Amino acid sequence: MSKNAIVPAVPQTQSPSAISPAQLAANRANAQLSTGPRTEAGLAKSSKNAVKSALTGRTVLLPTDDIEEYARFLADFEQHHKPVGPIESELLQIIVDCHWRLRRIQELEYALYAHGEEQFAEAFADLPPMDQRSKIVLQTHLTYQKELRNLHIQEARLDRKRRQALKELEELQSERRKQTREADEAAASNSGDLSGIALFQSEAEFFAALDAGYVPPDIAARLQALAQPAG
Numbered sequence: 001m002s003k004n005a006i007v008p009a010v011p012q013t014q015s016p017s018a019i020s021p022a023q024l025a026a027n028r029a030n031a032q033l034s035t036g037p038r039t040e041a042g043l044a045k046s047s048k049n050a051v052k053s054a055l056t057g058r059t060v061l062l063p064t065d066d067i068e069e070y071a072r073f074l075a076d077f078e079q080h081h082k083p084v085g086p087i088e089s090e091l092l093q094i095i096v097d098c099h100w101r102l103r104r105i106q107e108l109e110y111a112l113y114a115h116g117e118e119q120f121a122e123a124f125a126d127l128p129p130m131d132q133r134s135k136i137v138l139q140t141h142l143t144y145q146k147e148l149r150n151l152h153i154q155e156a157r158l159d160r161k162r163r164q165a166l167k168e169l170e171e172l173q174s175e176r177r178k179q180t181r182e183a184d185e186a187a188a189s190n191s192g193d194l195s196g197i198a199l200f201q202s203e204a205e206f207f208a209a210l211d212a213g214y215v216p217p218d219i220a221a222r223l224q225a226l227a228q229p230a231g
Contacts, residue, residue, distance in 0.1 A: 060097045062104075073100060081169065084176065091169040098162035105155045112147060116140025 061070060077096045083089045117136050124135040141148065215223075 060100055070100065081173075083169070084173075088169055088172055088176075091165045091172070094165040095162055095169065098158045098165070102155060102158050102162070105151050105158070109148065109151055112144050113137065113140050116143065119143075 061067065074093075074096050077092060077099075081088075081092055081095075083092045116139065117133075120136045120139045123139065124132045127135060
């Protein structure tokens with residue numbers, strides 16, 4: 001076999017102490033795709049091990065994760081979405097955790113290719129740099145295609161979960177804002193303020209809303225009456 005031939009896509013046999021962190025992380029991620037334990041003892045053990053990959057486990061943070069960074073990450077989402085009540089907060093937590101895990105998958109994929117660049121560097125040492133890098137990327141993909149495929153499966157699952165939770169959150173918030181607006185309008189009508197100014201924090205905010213196209217309830221009612229055909 002020539003020096004530059006693609007190495008067969010079979011990982012080299014290594015002792016446990018020789019497995020790189022990238023390989024170990026990818027193997028753990030791959031293991032999460034199995035059907036898992038069935039017995040109560042097995043399930044209990046599995047629940048304790050969920051933190052090891054945090055890709056499909058219930059625990060999000062790994063021992064190596066930066067808790068302060070995660071807290072800032074969560075705070076940014078809370079500031080943007082401003083959840084109200086336990087259901088909206090739970091949905092936001094799902095969204096944040098999915099984003100956090102998606103970042104970890106990207107890091108694992110990068111670590112696999114970085115490991116392959118070290119592992120196969122000597123196999124194509126006599127090639128030009130551009131060709132050498134292409135061969136290394138190809139060889140890494142062939143060798144770790146199962147681990148990479150499983151990471152991509154996990155990525156797709158997490159993205160679907162994230163998008164579904166975001167959709168539910170946006171629908172809940174839209175309905176809540178609608179109910180709040182209707183309640184405020186009803187309160188303003190009952191108090192005799194048909195101009196709707198009570199719905200705003202200040203006169204400046206009220207007139208700004210008028211400039212933006214807001215129609216006070218009394219005027220809207222009159223326009224609706226005029227639009228109805230005479231009986």
